[in-house]
Amino acid sequence: MPSKQDILDLYFMDARCKLIDIAAFLDRMDRFDGDADYRFNGFHEALDAMLKPGEQSRAQAVLNTLSDQTVEPIPKAIIQGAFGAPNKQAGN
C-alpha cells in the first residue's frame, strides 16, 4: 500500500496543475462579457460539493451534483450529446 507521501509524490504536481487550470478558468469567465448558463452554475455547485461532500467521496459528490437527478425517461431526444451539467430549468 502506498503512503500519503507516495501519493503526493505521484500526483501532487498533476493536481496542482489542474487546480490552477480551474482557477484560471474561473478568472477567464470573470474577464469576458455576456451571461453564463446552467453549466457554470453547476460547476460552482460541484465545487461546493467537493469541499462539503457529506457522506459521499468528493468524486461522487461532484459527479452526483453534475448529474440529472430526475427519474422518468424523457419523451424524445432533441440532441445526441451531453453538456456535462444538468439543465434544471429544462427539467433535468
Added chain:
Amino acid sequence: MVSRTTDDYQAMAIAGCEAICEPAFWAGFDRSSAQGFHDYYRQLTEYEPQRAAKFGIKHFCWLCINPKEAEDSGFAREVMAIIPEFLDAPTVLGIGEIGLNKNTISELTIFEEHVAIAQKHDLPILIHTPHLEDKLKGTRLIIDALKNAKVDPSKVIIDHVEEHTAGMVLDAGFWAGMTLYPESKCTLPRAVDILENFGMENIWMNSACDWGISDPLAVAKCMQEMKKRQHSQETIHKVVYDNPVKFLSQSPNFSL
C-alpha cells in the same frame, strides 16, 4: 477498431494484447439505412478478425444497434431484424453495446427488446451507460429494466461506470466495466481509485478505441498506473486478464 488504423493493432500487439472485444457502436454519424448496418456487421465479423489476426490478436465483437441511433424505434427494429443472421458467426460474443444515451422512452424500449434477443439466444450482454449528466439516471433506468426482465446479472457487464455508479452496478450483482479515456471521462488514476474503493471482483477496464480522442493502449497504461500504486502483478493480471476471461467465457464463441 473500425475507426482505427492498422498501426493501432501493431501497437496493441507489442503491448501484449491477446484479444480485442469490439462492440457495435456509433460511428460518429448516423447511418441512413439498415443495409449500412448489414455492411457494418460484416466488417465486424469478417474483416476486423482478419486484420487483427495479422498481428496475432484474436478479434471478437458484440452486435446491436447502439442507443444513439435507436431513437427512431421503427428504424431500430429494422436493424435488429438482421442481427440474428450474424449471431452464428464464430467471433460474436453476445448483444452489445446496448443501453441508453439520452434516457428516452424509445431508447428504453429498444434496450428492452435487445435484452429479449440476448435472453432468447442465451448470450451475454454488454451495456453502454450514458455520458456525463445523463449517466446516473441512465444507469438506474438500465438496472431497473434488467431486474424487470429477470436477467441473470452474472451474464451482464454494465460499462462506463464511474465513482457514482460503480457501487449500484456491483451491488446489484452485475459486472462493471470502466472505459478509459485520455480526457473528459474516466482517467487512469481514477480507474485505479475505483478498483481500490470497490474491489477487484466482477470488474474490468477497457480502452476506448473509437473515432474520437481515445487511446488503444489505455489498459496497458493503466497496468503501469496500478504498478505505481504498488499493486501486485497478481492483482494487475486478475483485473486486466483473469476477470475479462472469466466473464467472456460465458459466451460459447470465446476462447484464447
